[in-house]
Amino acid sequence: MTEKTSPTSANISAAPQDSPRIASGQPAIAGGEVRQAVIIGGNRTPFARSHGAYAQATNKDLLTSALNGLIARFGLQGERIGEVAAGAVIKHSKDFNLTRESVLGTSLDPATPAHEVQIACATGMEAIGGLANKIRLGQLDSAIGGGVDSISDAPIVFNDAARAVLMELNRARTTQDRIKAVLKFRPGHLAPEAPGTEEPRTGLSMGEHQARTTHQWGITRQAQDELALASHHHLAAAYDRGFFDDLVTPFGTLTRDNNLRADTTLEKLGKLKPAFGRDLGDEATMTAGNSTPLTDGASTVLLGSEEWAAERGLPVLADFVDFETGAVDFVDGKEGLLMAPAYALSRLLQRQGLSLQDFDYYEIHEAFAGTVLSTLKAWEDEDFCRDQLGLDAPLGAIDRSKLNVNGSSLAAGHPFAATGGRITATLATMLHEKGPGSLGLISVCAAGGQGIVAIVRGR
Numbered sequence: 001m002t003e004k005t006s007p008t009s010a011n012i013s014a015a016p017q018d019s020p021r022i023a024s025g026q027p028a029i030a031g032g033e034v035r036q037a038v039i040i041g042g043n044r045t046p047f048a049r050s051h052g053a054y055a056q057a058t059n060k061d062l063l064t065s066a067l068n069g070l071i072a073r074f075g076l077q078g079e080r081i082g083e084v085a086a087g088a089v090i091k092h093s094k095d096f097n098l099t100r101e102s103v104l105g106t107s108l109d110p111a112t113p114a115h116e117v118q119i120a121c122a123t124g125m126e127a128i129g130g131l132a133n134k135i136r137l138g139q140l141d142s143a144i145g146g147g148v149d150s151i152s153d154a155p156i157v158f159n160d161a162a163r164a165v166l167m168e169l170n171r172a173r174t175t176q177d178r179i180k181a182v183l184k185f186r187p188g189h190l191a192p193e194a195p196g197t198e199e200p201r202t203g204l205s206m207g208e209h210q211a212r213t214t215h216q217w218g219i220t221r222q223a224q225d226e227l228a229l230a231s232h233h234h235l236a237a238a239y240d241r242g243f244f245d246d247l248v249t250p251f252g253t254l255t256r257d258n259n260l261r262a263d264t265t266l267e268k269l270g271k272l273k274p275a276f277g278r279d280l281g282d283e284a285t286m287t288a289g290n291s292t293p294l295t296d297g298a299s300t301v302l303l304g305s306e307e308w309a310a311e312r313g314l315p316v317l318a319d320f321v322d323f324e325t326g327a328v329d330f331v332d333g334k335e336g337l338l339m340a341p342a343y344a345l346s347r348l349l350q351r352q353g354l355s356l357q358d359f360d361y362y363e364i365h366e367a368f369a370g371t372v373l374s375t376l377k378a379w380e381d382e383d384f385c386r387d388q389l390g391l392d393a394p395l396g397a398i399d400r401s402k403l404n405v406n407g408s409s410l411a412a413g414h415p416f417a418a419t420g421g422r423i424t425a426t427l428a429t430m431l432h433e434k435g436p437g438s439l440g441l442i443s444v445c446a447a448g449g450q451g452i453v454a455i456v457r458g459r
């Protein structure tokens with residue numbers, strides 16, 4: 001049954017009575033009622049290292065496949081879903097509404113609206129969070145959020161000089177003008193521009209940015225390798241006990257994420273050469289083993305109101321409670337590029353009246369092992385919490401046995417926009433297994449110095 005709360009007393013989290021750990025009595029959204037936005041389930045493709053198993057697949061193929069798996073799992077064939085929101089970080093300009101095109105390739109009712117979202121690696125979280133808010137406000141009864149990225153399908157474009165000549169050629173009206181334009185072509189115009197992981201404002205890759213942050217926070221190589229090892233072991237164990245049977249459907253020849261190395265060891269990880277932080281010399285600690293690989297894949301999450309799920313006899317795993325976006329000034333090096341979630345979290349906790357220790361599970365996206373460890377260290381750091389977050393006391397340490405317990409991006413891989421959907425569906429399933437009222441925290445950093453944190457509550 002949907003819980004409706006009065007506009008004067010409702011809290012955005014609309015906490016059920018069996019979950020006293022979520023604050024109540026905060027202001028309602030003016031003029032509207034809020035209700036629960038529930039997570040029904042997720043589906044994703046197995047993730048594949050780029051230029052490998054999915055080398056021939058496009059973003060549209062992958063997203064369509066993830067949608068089709070979700071439709072089949074929950075019997076949504078022919079359904080008009082309230083809205084589908086998803087995005088890709090790296091995509092072709094011809095895919096001007098990739099999400100809509102993908103929806104049209106499924107058996108969903110073509111009257112299902114669909115749009116794109118893009119906030120780099122936090123795209124999936126933004127898509128899901130935005131849809132959850134629309135469900136809470138009664139604008140939607142059902143929704144699908146997610147994301148896709150295929151580095152194998154990255155667009156290669158002409159450089160600026162070549163484009164200027166091509167535009168001139170396109171505008172030419174006479175044969176003479178066309179010849180004049182064609183004669184301007186030079187061999188250098190054939191040099192293509194491919195998208196990379198460099199920040200436009202600094203020219204540094206995300207790995208190089210993180211190498212500085214990792215060094216600044218004094219995160220050791222050993223600690224990073226241990227986190228990477230745990231990610232692989234946890235993911236392998238989760239697959240082995242069938243945890244992903246309801247979350248991952250095969251695509252092409254893959255049935256599991258092919259970056260997973262169940263047999264990796266600290267010794268093997270310890271032998272890898274630094275991949276980032278070359279200017280740090282002997283103090284560089286980030287390797288291919290404790291960094292995410294470039295990855296292809298897609299994920300989707302089905303959301304709804306309680307009534308919509310009940311009418312269809314669909315399971316409810318969890319509530320998507322609340323989320324918060326952060327951004328940091330990384331350009332002049334004041335803050336680490338991937339540290340925005342560290343800032344966003346204190347605002348989210350304050351709004352919900354929670355402490356960092358109130359959670360049963362923590363899903364912190366492993367962009368790099370150094371990102372997770374720097375973020376955790378910042379939350380424990382008195383100076384950071386006082387000077388940057390304005391807090392009287394540090395947020396404190398978490399129980400590390402509750403962190404990424406079914407593996408995360410270091411093992412599964414990280415198809416940028418698809419990571420939010422992977423994490424949300426994984427966490428919702430874990431919280432459902434844990435029991436009603438259990439709480440999970442999500443933290444996803446993103447390029448551009450941004451990031452999203454979110455709270456999910458088990459049913």
Ligand SMILES: CC(=O)SCCNC(=O)CCNC(=O)[C@H](O)C(C)(C)COP(=O)(O)OP(=O)(O)OC[C@H]1O[C@@H](n2cnc3c(N)ncnc32)[C@H](O)[C@@H]1OP(=O)(O)O
Nearest residue numbers: 121197206264268275288289291292293294367445446447
């Ligand atoms: C907001 C965000 O999420 S930011 C993050 C965005 N993502 C990124 O920026 C991607 C970062 N990653 C990369 O750019 C690349 O994956 C790199 C540079 C780290 C590594 O690229 P490559 O060198 O091509 O990696 P490759 O897979 O070949 O691995 C290098 C070696 O490490 C080995 N290796 C990698 N992982 C492991 C592991 N877990 N255990 C043991 N060995 C490993 C490989 O077998 C390989 O060994 P080999 O040279 O003997 O074959």
